[in-house]
Amino acid sequence: MADVVIIGGGVIGLTAAYELAGEGLAVEVLDQVQFGREASWAGAGLLPPGNLSHAKTPGAKLRAASHKLWPRLTAELREATGIDNGYVNCGGIEMRVGGPKGQLDDLAQSWRDEGVEIEELDTDSALELEPNLNPETVSAFRLPEKCQVRNPRHVKALVAACATRNVNLSAGTRVVGFTSSNGKYTGVRTTQETIQAGQILVCAGAWTGKLMASVGFQVPVRPVRGQMVLMSTNALPVRHLLGYGSRYLVPRPDGRILVGSTEEWVGFHKQNTAGGVAELLRFAATLVPSLVNVGFEQCWSGLRPESADHLPYLGSVGGTENLFVAAGHFRSGLQMSPASALLIRQTMLGQEPMIPIEPYAVGRSGSFSDGG
Numbered sequence: 128m129a130d131v132v133i134i135g136g137g138v139i140g141l142t143a144a145y146e147l148a149g150e151g152l153a154v155e156v157l158d159q160v161q162f163g164r165e166a167s168w169a170g171a172g173l174l175p176p177g178n179l180s181h182a183k184t185p186g187a188k189l190r191a192a193s194h195k196l197w198p199r200l201t202a203e204l205r206e207a208t209g210i211d212n213g214y215v216n217c218g219g220i221e222m223r224v225g226g227p228k229g230q231l232d233d234l235a236q237s238w239r240d241e242g243v244e245i246e247e248l249d250t251d252s253a254l255e256l257e258p259n260l261n262p263e264t265v266s267a268f269r270l271p272e273k274c275q276v277r278n279p280r281h282v283k284a285l286v287a288a289c290a291t292r293n294v295n296l297s298a299g300t301r302v303v304g305f306t307s308s309n310g311k312y313t314g315v316r317t318t319q320e321t322i323q324a325g326q327i328l329v330c331a332g333a334w335t336g337k338l339m340a341s342v343g344f345q346v347p348v349r350p351v352r353g354q355m356v357l358m359s360t361n362a363l364p365v366r367h368l369l370g371y372g373s374r375y376l377v378p379r380p381d382g383r384i385l386v387g388s389t390e391e392w393v394g395f396h397k398q399n400t401a402g403g404v405a406e407l408l409r410f411a412a413t414l415v416p417s418l419v420n421v422g423f424e425q426c427w428s429g430l431r432p433e434s435a436d437h438l439p440y441l442g443s444v445g446g447t448e449n450l451f452v453a454a455g456h457f458r459s460g461l462q463m464s465p466a467s468a469l470l471i472r473q474t475m476l477g478q479e480p481m482i483p484i485e486p487y488a489v490g491r492s493g494s495f496s497d498g499g
């Protein structure tokens with residue numbers, strides 16, 4: 128019997144498995160497809176900064192705690208597996224093209240309020256830093272501590288690191304329900320067998336709401352499709368992560384450039400659309416006009432796990448002793464994975480939580496504002 132069975136082997140389930148196995152527990156992770164091939168593979172790997180001593184909101188706290196943990200986790204994974212996850216501090220620039228100056232003032236102020244370093248840039252200083260930016264950039268600021276990770280490599284490193292901690296990893300194993308006895312959960316039912324477990328942790332990403340509803344629990348998480356485009360070039364036109372509202376460009380050190388991403392409420396459909404890809408290409412050329420001459424490599428999409436208040440669910444499922452959830456990270460699951468995993472480990476093992484866990488309670492009330 129496993130001490131803990133984890134349902135879902137994305138970045139959240141794998142990091143939690145790594146944490147729990149590090150405490151000497153026998154952990155098994157089940158994934159209905161392959162490990163780390165859903166949202167955690169599809170994402171861009173943007174890792175915004177934070178400052179734990181100034182962070183006020185629950186989202187800012189989880190982001191700041193994770194920001195602090197990323198360098199250590201990266202070093203540990205490299206040491207254990209030899210895999211470089213591509214974590215690097217390349218800095219980010221938030222910018223606006225055309226329109227009135229000062230559009231970014233509120234956003235800049237909110238970073239300052241959080242105690243995060245920012246540098247305001249006018250058109251000249253932005254172009255000095257990044258000469259290929261659109262010369263019509265009217266305002267911008269730099270976030271020197273914004274980092275990136277190569278998320279497909281990171282999940283590969285997590286899988287390998289879990290194996291070094293004897294985590295049992297079963298791909299192609301879909302969980303369809305739970306078993307219980309005397310009011311306590313005793314295991315999970317897959318399409319093939321029943322697996323006994325001391326504790327159960329649901330990390331099923333965008334599928335969490337569906338799985339929990341099938342056993343009578345309301346954990347409102349729904350899929351939001353995000354399309355991505357990948358370009359490649361021999362000479363990167365920019366070095367910083369560029370942000371414009373909810374869209375961004377991510378220059379990878381090997382000459383690739385990611386362009387993301389759409390937000391689409393279309394259920395569990397993962398295909399790319401001509402309109403989505405065209406929009407992203409147009410966006411890329413607005414920020415960096417010379418990108419029209421760069422090679423188009425491929426496109427894909429993934430399903431973000433959206434919760435109603437855009438905060439993850441972390442903790443036990445009300446009224447149960449040994450059923451837990453870590454899911455619903457929406458646009459920030461890669462960034463927030465180190466602290467989320469640590470926090471759920473601390474909760475499951477009755478350890479002192481690194482930050483208060485109550486704001487992420489699974490039973491908090493929440494419904495989507497559009498009624499969906």
Ligand SMILES: Cc1cc2nc3c(=O)[nH]c(=O)nc-3n(C[C@H](O)[C@H](O)[C@H](O)COP(=O)(O)OP(=O)(O)OC[C@H]3O[C@@H](n4cnc5c(N)ncnc54)[C@H](O)[C@@H]3O)c2cc1C
Pocket residue numbers: 134135136137138139140157158159160161162163164165166167168169170171172173174300301302303330331332333334335338352353354355387388428429430431432453454455456457458459460461462463
């Ligand atoms: C286009 C895009 C861009 C993004 N960019 C960023 C970014 O730059 N920075 C950032 O921090 N975040 C980003 N995100 C969000 C981030 O990717 C997610 O929040 C994060 O990956 C969620 O991780 P997860 O482990 O909860 O979900 P997933 O990675 O989706 O993993 C869930 C796993 O559960 C498995 N599963 C589901 N149901 C079952 C079942 N019944 N039985 C067994 N297995 C099951 C699935 O197969 C899947 O592997 C992005 C997402 C997308 C789509």
